[in-house]
Every structure is written in C-alpha cells, then in structure tokens.
Amino acid sequence: xxxxxxxxxxxxxxxxxxxxxxxxxxxxxxxxxxxxxxxxxxxxxxxxxxxxxxxxxxxxxxxxxxxxxxxxxxxxxxxxxxxxxxx
Numbered sequence: 001x002x003x004x005x006x007x008x009x010x011x012x013x014x015x016x017x018x019x020x021x022x023x024x025x026x027x028x029x030x031x032x033x034x035x036x037x038x039x040x041x042x043x044x045x046x047x048x049x050x051x052x053x054x055x056x057x058x059x060x061x062x063x064x065x066x067x068x069x070x071x072x073x074x075x076x077x078x079x080x081x082x083x084x085x086x087x
Contacts, residue, residue, distance in 0.1 A: 024039030036044040043060050046053040
C-alpha cells in the first residue's frame with residue numbers, strides 16, 4: 001500500500017501530465033468544416049463555414065465526458081471482480 005506522500009507525488013505528476021496533454025492540439029479540416037482537438041481528447045473548437053459552433057462543441061464534450069465516466073465505472077467493476085479492489 002502506498003503512503004500519503006507517494007499518493008501526493010503521483011497526483012501531482014498526474015496533474016502535470018494532464019496540463020501537458022491540454023497543450024497538444026490537432027486540427028482536421030474538410031471542405032468548410034474545421035475541428036480542433038486537444039491531447040486530452042477534448043474538442044477545443046468546431047468551425048463550420050468559418051463560424052465557431054460552440055454549442056455543438058459543448059454538446060460533444062458533454063457526451064464524451066459521460067461515456068468516459070460510464071466506461072470507467074464498468075472497468076472498475078470488472079477489475080474488482082478480478083480481485084483488484086479499490087481501483
């Protein structure tokens with residue numbers, strides 16, 4: 001079992017890595033549509049005919065957040081069944 005100092009160190013490192021992922025961007029364009037995605041898999045912006053589609057971006061990010069929570073919950077249950085409690 002990890003001691004509190006080790007846990008704090010891991011969380012700090014995780015936060016650092018998360019911030020690094022947020023600084024990586026990829027842009028894809030086709031015809032009049034452009035999508036900008038961050039390294040943490042969040043959509044930064046969607047443009048259709050050079051007009052930003054903030055509502056669409058927010059809707060997709062919300063759906064992605066929800067599905068990530070559901071997948072994490074399912075994986076935790078499966079890992080627990082395999083004898084890895086508390087993950």
